Amino acid sequence: MPSTEPPESVIKVLPEPPGLPEPLPEPAVADLRLETVLGALSDPLRMGIVHALLVEREEFDHPCGWFGLDRPKSSLTHHFRALRDAGITRQRQYGLERRSHVRVDDLNTRFPGLLDLIAAWTPDASPGK
Numbered sequence: 001m002p003s004t005e006p007p008e009s010v011i012k013v014l015p016e017p018p019g020l021p022e023p024l025p026e027p028a029v030a031d032l033r034l035e036t037v038l039g040a041l042s043d044p045l046r047m048g049i050v051h052a053l054l055v056e057r058e059e060f061d062h063p064c065g066w067f068g069l070d071r072p073k074s075s076l077t078h079h080f081r082a083l084r085d086a087g088i089t090r091q092r093q094y095g096l097e098r099r100s101h102v103r104v105d106d107l108n109t110r111f112p113g114l115l116d117l118i119a120a121w122t123p124d125a126s127p128g129k
Contacts, residue, residue, distance in 0.1 A: 013104055026085075049080070
C-alpha cells in the first residue's frame with residue numbers, strides 16, 4: 001500500500017538576514033493570481049531560475065550572475081522582472097546589483113504544493129544553454 005504522507009520537501013529555506021534593503025515593488029499576497037504565476041513559469045528559462053533558487057541556493061538571495069546563464073543582460077532583466085511582476089520572486093537592490101529569492105511563504109499560502117512541483121521538476125537541459 002502506498003504511503004499517504006507527503007514526500008519531504010527539497011526546498012532550501014534560509015533565514016532572512018538582518019539589514020536587507022527594501023524589496024522592489026511586487027504584488028501583495030492577496031493579489032497573486034495562479035494564471036499569472038503559471039504564465040511566468042511557462043518559459044523554461046524562468047522555470048529553471050525558480051528551480052535553482054528553490055533547491056540549489058547557497059545564500060538568502062542571488063544575483064543574476066550566480067545562475068551562469070548565457071544570455072544578454074537585457075534578456076535576463078526581462079526574465080527576472082517577469083518573475084517579480086508575477087509575484088514569484090522578491091528582488092532587492094544592492095548598489096548596482098539586484099538579488100532575487102523565491103517568495104516561498106507567500107506562494108505556499110496562496111498555492112499550496114506549487115513550489116514542491118517546481119522543486120521536483122527536472123529540466124531537460126540547463127536554462128539558457
